[in-house]
Amino acid sequence: MPAPAIDLTTRAHQWLEPVLAPGGTALDATCGNGHDTLFLARAVAPGGTVHAFDLQAAAIERSRRRLDAAATGTAIQWYQRDHAGLADVLESIRLDAAMFNLGWLPRSDSNIITTPASTTAALAAAVALLRPGARLTVICYRGHAGGAREAAAVRAWLETARIRLLAREPDQPAPGAPVLYAIEPL
Ligand SMILES: C[S@@+](CC[C@H](N)C(=O)[O-])C[C@H]1O[C@@H](n2cnc3c(N)ncnc32)[C@H](O)[C@@H]1O
DSSP, rough: OOOOHHHHHHHHHHGGGGGTTTTTTEEOOOTTTTTHHHHHHHTTTOOOEEEEESSOHHHHHHHHHHHHHHOOOOEEEESSSGGGGGGHHHOOOEEEEEEOOSSSTTTOOOTOOHHHOOOOHHHHHHHEEEEEEEEEEEEESSSSTTTHHHHHHHHHHHHHEEEEEEEESSSSSTTTTOEEEEEEEE
């Protein structure tokens, strides 16, 4: 992932911090190497729960190791499956926050990437589970093959979804640069 992603991940955490508290419930829709899962786990400790999805066994394994080492005390529910079907397993769970950090798993097969159809289906499913006042962040990477198309699909989805856009960062992204959106449900 390009270097600016680090800053956008930090910014995503900053957008979510105000809505996270001990005992809360959060979703990491793309757990990858577990950095965002760890952030969420610390923010809802003690007594909270994080639901962490990823298609790849390697991602679940890496994230699980990171979370085990950090011993946050937060309950982590791991799901090795497509986040497009997250409603099937989360059912009536209500979320305080959700994170989507799109793209591929660093240090892994860069052909396994998030895609427009499953990403927008998962975003819609996650928004439906957000409590009033909850927040969702999505970081779109536009530099890799398929990234610009996915980012365009996310932008189109944002225009029709029942959400309020809190932020788009950077405001004027350079061509191909990643973009962060922070939203809340209407
Ligand atoms: C940029 S990484 C996520 C980084 C991660 N949040 C972290 O903190 O390390 C994107 C992840 O999305 C996963 N992914 C791709 N398509 C997916 C899908 N349809 N459902 C769930 N995860 C998916 C990839 O396997 C990859 O691990």
